[in-house]
Amino acid sequence: MDAALQAKVGRDGILVVVSADLARCRAVPGIAATLQQALDDWAQVAPRLAEVAAELDEGVAPFEAFDEAACMAPLPRAYQWADGSAYVNHVELVRKARGADMPPSFWTDPLMYQGGSDSFLGPRDPILMANEAWGIDLEGEVAVVTGDVPMGVSADEARGLIRLVMLVNDVSLRGLIPAELGKGFGFFQSKPSSAFAPVAVTPDALGDAWRDGKLHLDLLSFINGQPFGRPNAGVDMTFDFGQLIAHAARTRPLVAGTIIGSGTVSNRGPDGGPGKPIAEGGMGYSCLAEVRTVETLLQGQPKTPFLRFGDNVRIEMRDAVGASIFGAIEQTVAEYRPQPVAPEPVPAPVL
Amino acid sequence: MDAALQAKVGRDGILVVVSADLARCRAVPGIAATLQQALDDWAQVAPRLAEVAAELDEGVAPFEAFDEAACMAPLPRAYQWADGSAYVNHVELVRKARGADMPPSFWTDPLMYQGGSDSFLGPRDPILMANEAWGIDLEGEVAVVTGDVPMGVSADEARGLIRLVMLVNDVSLRGLIPAELGKGFGFFQSKPSSAFAPVAVTPDALGDAWRDGKLHLDLLSFINGQPFGRPNAGVDMTFDFGQLIAHAARTRPLVAGTIIGSGTVSNRGPDGGPGKPIAEGGMGYSCLAEVRTVETLLQGQPKTPFLRFGDNVRIEMRDAVGASIFGAIEQTVAEYRPQPVAPEPVPAPVL
Numbered sequence: 001m002d003a004a005l006q007a008k009v010g011r012d013g014i015l016v017v018v019s020a021d022l023a024r025c026r027a028v029p030g031i032a033a034t035l036q037q038a039l040d041d042w043a044q045v046a047p048r049l050a051e052v053a054a055e056l057d058e059g060v061a062p063f064e065a066f067d068e069a070a071c072m073a074p075l076p077r078a079y080q081w082a083d084g085s086a087y088v089n090h091v092e093l094v095r096k097a098r099g100a101d102m103p104p105s106f107w108t109d110p111l112m113y114q115g116g117s118d119s120f121l122g123p124r125d126p127i128l129m130a131n132e133a134w135g136i137d138l139e140g141e142v143a144v145v146t147g148d149v150p151m152g153v154s155a156d157e158a159r160g161l162i163r164l165v166m167l168v169n170d171v172s173l174r175g176l177i178p179a180e181l182g183k184g185f186g187f188f189q190s191k192p193s194s195a196f197a198p199v200a201v202t203p204d205a206l207g208d209a210w211r212d213g214k215l216h217l218d219l220l221s222f223i224n225g226q227p228f229g230r231p232n233a234g235v236d237m238t239f240d241f242g243q244l245i246a247h248a249a250r251t252r253p254l255v256a257g258t259i260i261g262s263g264t265v266s267n268r269g270p271d272g273g274p275g276k277p278i279a280e281g282g283m284g285y286s287c288l289a290e291v292r293t294v295e296t297l298l299q300g301q302p303k304t305p306f307l308r309f310g311d312n313v314r315i316e317m318r319d320a321v322g323a324s325i326f327g328a329i330e331q332t333v334a335e336y337r338p339q340p341v342a343p344e345p346v347p348a349p350v351l
Numbered sequence: 352m353d354a355a356l357q358a359k360v361g362r363d364g365i366l367v368v369v370s371a372d373l374a375r376c377r378a379v380p381g382i383a384a385t386l387q388q389a390l391d392d393w394a395q396v397a398p399r400l401a402e403v404a405a406e407l408d409e410g411v412a413p414f415e416a417f418d419e420a421a422c423m424a425p426l427p428r429a430y431q432w433a434d435g436s437a438y439v440n441h442v443e444l445v446r447k448a449r450g451a452d453m454p455p456s457f458w459t460d461p462l463m464y465q466g467g468s469d470s471f472l473g474p475r476d477p478i479l480m481a482n483e484a485w486g487i488d489l490e491g492e493v494a495v496v497t498g499d500v501p502m503g504v505s506a507d508e509a510r511g512l513i514r515l516v517m518l519v520n521d522v523s524l525r526g527l528i529p530a531e532l533g534k535g536f537g538f539f540q541s542k543p544s545s546a547f548a549p550v551a552v553t554p555d556a557l558g559d560a561w562r563d564g565k566l567h568l569d570l571l572s573f574i575n576g577q578p579f580g581r582p583n584a585g586v587d588m589t590f591d592f593g594q595l596i597a598h599a600a601r602t603r604p605l606v607a608g609t610i611i612g613s614g615t616v617s618n619r620g621p622d623g624g625p626g627k628p629i630a631e632g633g634m635g636y637s638c639l640a641e642v643r644t645v646e647t648l649l650q651g652q653p654k655t656p657f658l659r660f661g662d663n664v665r666i667e668m669r670d671a672v673g674a675s676i677f678g679a680i681e682q683t684v685a686e687y688r689p690q691p692v693a694p695e696p697v698p699a700p701v702l
Contacts, residue, residue: 011391011606040362077606079428079469082539106534113536114465118430118606129602130503152481152689160692173602183457185464186537188433192603251480251524252543255362255428255469338503341511 005029012036013072017049018199019056022327025066028052035074035200039256042147042163053205068327071198073120074166075145075257081117081194082248083141083170083261084110088238090266090290093274097293110239110247113186115170117259121195123329127171127307128336129192135174136307136333140221140286140315142233143168143261144241145200149254158245159213165206167197167219167326168261169315174289174306197316197326209319213240217325219265221286222314223307229284231267231275233317266290274298286315307333356380363387364423368400369550370407373678376417379403386425386551390607393498393514404556419678422549424471425517426496426608432468432545433599434492434521434612435461439589441617441641444625448644461590461598464537466521468610472546474680478522478658479687480543486525487658487684491572491637491666493584494519494612495592496551500605509596510564516557518548518570518677519612520666525640525657548667548677560670564591568676570616572637573665574658580635582618582626584668617641625649637666658684 005027008014012034016025031048032038038045056063085091091111092102121127129136145164153161176190203210209217216234220227239247244260265286269275274294276282285291292302307313316328356378359365363385367376382399383389389396407414436442442462443453472478480487496515504512527541554561560568567585571578590598595611616637620626625645627633636642643653658664667679 077430079430080467082467085536103534109534111534111536112539114467114539116431116433116465116603117468118609119604128502134602150689150692151479151687153692157692176602181535183454183460183462184532184537185436185462186535188463188465188599189602191465248539251485251527251540252467253470258469336502338501341501341504341508 008033011077013076016066017052017056018066019053019063020205022066022068022199022324024056024059024063026052026056026063036078036257039145039147039163042256068198069124071327072122073196074164074198074200075196075259076120076122078117078120078257078259079255080258081115081261082112082258083115083263084112084239084244084247085263086110086237086239086244087263087266089236089268090264093266093297094289094293097296107238110244111263112244112247113191115187115191115194115261119193121193121331123195123198123327123331125195125331126334127195127313127331128334129173130336130338132308132335134176137172137174137288138221138223138286138307138313138315139170139172139264140219140229141168141170141261141264142166142215142219143196143259144245146245146254146256146258146260148256149245149249149258151249151251151253153246153249155213155240155242155246158249159240159242161245162203162213162241164200165203165210165215166200166259167315167317167329169195169313169329169331170261170264171195172287172289195329195331197329199326201325206325213242217317217319219286220316220318221284224312227278227284229265229286230278231265231283231286233262233265235267237262264290309333309335359384362428364427367417368403368407369417370404370414371556372408373417373419373550373675375407375410375414377403377407377414387429387608390496390498390514393607419549420475422678423473424547425515425549425551426547426610427471427473429468429471429608429610430606431609432466432612433463433609434466434614435463435590435595435598436614437461437588437590437595438614438617440587440619441615444617444648445640445644448647458589461595462614463595463598464542466538466542466545466612470544472544472682474546474549474678474682476546476682477685478546478664478682479685480524481687481689483659483686485527488523488525488639489572489574489637489658489664489666490521490523490615491570491580492519492521492612492615493517493566493570494547494610495596497596497605497607497609497611499607500596500600500609502600502602502604504597504600506564506591506593506597509600510591510593512596513554513564513592515551516554516561516566517551517610518666518668518680520546520664520680520682521612521615522546523638523640546680546682548680550677552676557676564593568668568670570637571667571669572635575663578629578635580616580637581629582616582634582637584613584616587618588613615641660684660686
């Protein structure tokens with residue numbers, strides 16, 4: 001990227017179009033400076049981005065080598081992040097481990113929480129936490145970015161308003177969740193900044209793998225280089241993204257650039273029960289809370305620890321020939337030490 | 352506003368500086384096009400906005416008449432809206448009416464929920480709802496806009512990071528709350544788009560009324576022209592805005608432009624019990640749920656209905672000489688009828 005453009009990298013980054021093989025990219029300041037700008041004006045902008053993508057796939061210059069490690073999140077700050085729990089199997093399992101039945105309505109009425117969207121992590125940013133004892137966990141998920149969604153949209157209509165698909169690590173602090181949910185107002189401190197894979201992909205570019213508002217590919221998770229999960233994101237997803245968007249838009253419109261998450265991807269075992277670890281031939285898991293739940297159910301107590309400072313998490317998805325589709329989330333957990341904030345004397349305008 | 356500038360009004364509106372008496376305003380495209388842009392670069396921008404404000408207060412041209420009814424919300428779409436429940440008195444009362452004790456920790460650990468920030472209503476926008484039976488309610492609140500807040504900030508430090516103060520109507524759907532909170536993930540459909548008063552004001556411009564991280568003025572609410580509430584927002588506020596911001600930033604940073612709400616403003620009665628209606632000489636209420644709670648406690652059941660289609664809500668705050676500080680929120684409730692969404696065929700770029 002040339003120096004003049006590099007100097008313009010601000011809070012929202014710079015939009016680059018990436019070839020399907022993630023080898024080449026081109027900044028497109030003449031089309032849209034940022035991804036949010038493209039989403040704001042999608043009907044006009046998308047065809048022009050598609051032309052650039054086709055050129056990059058054919059190797060037409062100008063382009064430069066795509067470096068996924070240099071990327072911010074596709075939307076470094078977004079106007080909305082609403083995360084569903086579409087793999088109801090996972091919800092039932094977690095509740096079972098603490099002896100709580102699941103209300104039958106959970107199979108028909110999606111669980112969804114409003115997340116913080118102001119400070120997303122890039123794919124290689126560390127997970128900085130002040131306290132290891134908070135129970136730091138990954139949650140591997142698929143997410144979609146919507147266009148403008150009118151209030152009261154149907155699930156069918158909503159499927160047509162999905163602009164992009166992404167991968168997310170919905171970092172969670174398990175030790176803070178029970179007390180926070182006990183207060184009755186949902187997650188807040190227990191859901192710190194989420195991280196995103198570097199590349200957001202259009203549904204059409206996913207081919208057959210994208211159908212029925214679901215992404216039918218394995219979500220691969222690794223912890224410290226060891227395979228941890230490979231559940232298929234299209235399996236056991238009780239609510240598709242169209243239904244999740246319709247749920248979110250029941251009483252209010254959603255602005256273009258809204259991100260809707262699937263919740264932790266989770267597959268049942270072949271017998272309908274809890275899935276097995278990859279080491280035992282199973283599909284594994286997309287969060288530590290789930291393996292700990294399975295351990296609790298089978299052995300009376302969890303044995304896998306949560307993440308510790310220095311641990312590394314990798315999440316990605318590969319196509320039929322093994323090529324990475326979104327690039328990888330790869331993050332290391334590290335200790336955060338707050339710095340004192342210097343007071344800033346600022347004059348007083350009246351706005 | 353000249354036609355060229357008018358044509359640039361987009362999703363984020365156009366920043367205008369307003370005189371303290373709300374009589375004059377001036378667009379400042381050479382300083383910052385939108386309020387978010389000003390917040391992104393506050394240290395550089397704020398002194399220049401202050402100069403314009405001083406000129407407007409002295410009547411220095413150019414300016415035009417300020418029309419609060421033409422305003423969007425100060426941040427029509429924001430990166431974060433986190434709403435506290437700082438008037439713990441109100442929380443205790445609502446719980447008492449349904450026979451639930453309040454945990455003692457509620458006096459020391461703030462309640463806060465993550466709200467939707469992508470589609471805020473302007474001060475005169477209607478409250479459009481598909482169903483009157485959802486129990487449409489106002490919630491009159493004070494809110495602050497922060498600068499960039501580092502993770503782990505102290506309450507003291509946070510007070511110095513408050514850039515602007517606003518008024519908000521946190522529209523709530525009471526009929527949807529019990530089932531939604533029962534699911535355990537907090538509010539979502541029960542908290543539709545919030546509305547904001549037209550003018551955001553710096554803490555310094557509030558003079559003595561702003562102290563200890565609280566706004567010590569009466570919040571005036573009217574329903575269909577009748578006075579409904581006048582509680583003092585500085586009284587019975589258990590957690591000040593510094594504490595609320597520190598709570599929000601415990602496990603993640605907050606980006607400039609984050610909006611933190613106080614929760615429904617509520618004062619106890621002189622005897623420490625529930626406050627009385629204005630018609631009975633009391634301070635009244637800032638939401639219908641509270642008067643219905645008081646009615647339930649005193650008379651066994653609520654008698655005041657929730658808002659109906661055609662009802663009008665007005666929320667504002669006045670200074671010592673009776674002048675409006677933020678301009679008024681004034682909204683009418685109306686029926687929403689969804690329109691079918693036309694499918695948009697869009698080509699497929701790979702981003």
